[in-house]
Amino acid sequence: MVKVFDKKMVEIVISKIPRPQGLKKRLEQYPTPSWIVAHMSWRAFMNGDVEGRSVADLGCGDGRFLYASFLLGAKLGLCVDIDEEAVKHALSVLNTYFSDYSPRAVFIVGDASQLSFSNVDIVVMNPPFGVVRENRGLDIAFLRKALQYARSVYSIHKYSPGLLNILKDLADSYNSILELTEILDFEIPMIFETHRSRIYRFKSLFIVLRRVIPGEQC
Numbered sequence: 001m002v003k004v005f006d007k008k009m010v011e012i013v014i015s016k017i018p019r020p021q022g023l024k025k026r027l028e029q030y031p032t033p034s035w036i037v038a039h040m041s042w043r044a045f046m047n048g049d050v051e052g053r054s055v056a057d058l059g060c061g062d063g064r065f066l067y068a069s070f071l072l073g074a075k076l077g078l079c080v081d082i083d084e085e086a087v088k089h090a091l092s093v094l095n096t097y098f099s100d101y102s103p104r105a106v107f108i109v110g111d112a113s114q115l116s117f118s119n120v121d122i123v124v125m126n127p128p129f130g131v132v133r134e135n136r137g138l139d140i141a142f143l144r145k146a147l148q149y150a151r152s153v154y155s156i157h158k159y160s161p162g163l164l165n166i167l168k169d170l171a172d173s174y175n176s177i178l179e180l181t182e183i184l185d186f187e188i189p190m191i192f193e194t195h196r197s198r199i200y201r202f203k204s205l206f207i208v209l210r211r212v213i214p215g216e217q218c
Helices: 007-015 034-046 064-071 084-097 099-104 138-149 163-173
Strands: 054-058 076-081 105-109 122-125 152-158 176-189 199-211
Touching: 007 034, 007 064, 034 064, 034 122, 034 152, 034 176, 034 199, 054 064, 054 138, 064 076, 064 084, 064 099, 064 122, 076 084, 076 099, 084 099, 084 105, 099 105, 122 138, 138 152, 138 163, 138 199, 152 176, 163 176, 163 199
Parallel strands: 054 076, 054 122, 076 105, 122 152
Antiparallel strands: 152 199, 176 199
16 A cells, blocks of 8 residues: 555545444444545545544544544544444454554554554544434544644534534644544445434534644744
8 A cells, every 4th residue: 555645636546445344323423525535534634634644533532533544644643432343453454455554553443542652653533423312522532632632633523503612722732733624525325224314414513622832933
């Protein structure tokens, strides 16, 4: 596998990752559309946050954000998911499609909102949105953890009118700036028996948070 420098090529490669079996609705295991993975990863790449960097994907699922980062020149990658089956699937994807990057990838089964880690430059993730009652506020917990350890955070969340105020307060509390907000249409295919539409679309918010380094101009 060679490094690519084309957003569309990233999307094409990621779109070929097979969907895992037995997705769990309680864990909000909705695969991120390949075009959104490419869009977010490409933005990080263009900002100089990927090539030669250490990248973490919290709540990684099948690892598609990590693999997109490798395609764009990431040096090292960390994949964390609370679901052991998801991690096993991500490892299977690594060994089948991205084996060249195996020496650079670390996989952990654990709660990303509670985990401590180090030597991570950037987090790129699609955390649980909190639409399941037991998961309320989990996306913000993921953001808090990411901001503790990474210089830059690229994340996507279900859009709500009050979300921006929450994000601005969060950024202030971690000496960070909310550098980008962009509304994207997130598509979910019919993967659970409760789904009634072949494709369900809703508004999501792609954000970039960047920690302010003392003495550095924003």
